[in-house]
Amino acid sequence: MDRQLWQSYLDIGIQHNLWPDQLYTMTKTNDFDLCKQYVTNYIQNNKKQLNHCQFELTKQEQQFQTCSIKELSFEHMGRRLKELVNRERKYLSKRNNDKLIKFKNDISGKQLLKTISTASLMKNQPNEFCNQLITIREKQAEIWKEQLMLEIRILCKFLPPNFDHLENFISSICLFTIE
Structure with a gap:
């Protein structure tokens, strides 16, 4: 496969x-x-x-x-x-x-970026469109990174049975230290 x-x-x-x-x-x-x-x-x-x-x-x-x-x-x-x-x-x-x-999405994204960069719209407002695209790609990369980390943890059986308890514990410690 x-x-x-x-x-x-x-x-x-x-x-x-x-x-x-x-x-x-x-x-x-x-x-x-x-x-x-x-x-x-x-x-x-x-x-x-x-x-x-x-x-x-x-x-x-x-x-x-x-x-x-x-x-x-x-x-x-x-x-x-x-x-x-x-x-x-x-x-x-x-x-x-x-x-x-x-x-396929990566290929489509690269083709879209190539098309947009050669379009006449980019000549009129290059910063606005580029900044929007960069923001979207950064968000997409962050989501893919989070998904990959979760998949790796699951595949490696890294998540302990009491993971939810640990997550709540860590969150409460972070809130305590912030306050």
Whole structure:
């Protein structure tokens, strides 16, 4: 699914002849072709890793067939594994769709900025429109940052069970120190 996501990035980037700023930052260049090469290399490396994992899985499957497990039936294990795979597939699909939407929005934002900067309106009132765009982008970046931090905390199981209690405690300390 990761390879499909990056293949979509490549297709969209080539179609619009543009990459989001995040990709330019990752590649440490503003050159379109170098970014394209970076994405292509990432996809190729991903394919190699997938092939290696499939090889290892096949090897382990052959070793597993020689073992005998008496406590759980193969049908029960197979059913549970399918449930796990389906859950993970749904999660990855949602995550990739969210990333793809963000990628498309970044491309659209860059195209819009390019269009606006070349329009005659910008010649008449450049500061007003630029300041509005900058404010919107800063707010958008802050929201994305907050969402990313929450996702990272959840993915890392960083949030303790008593998180709400801690948040209220911290808020009350902050209010106490302000007063």
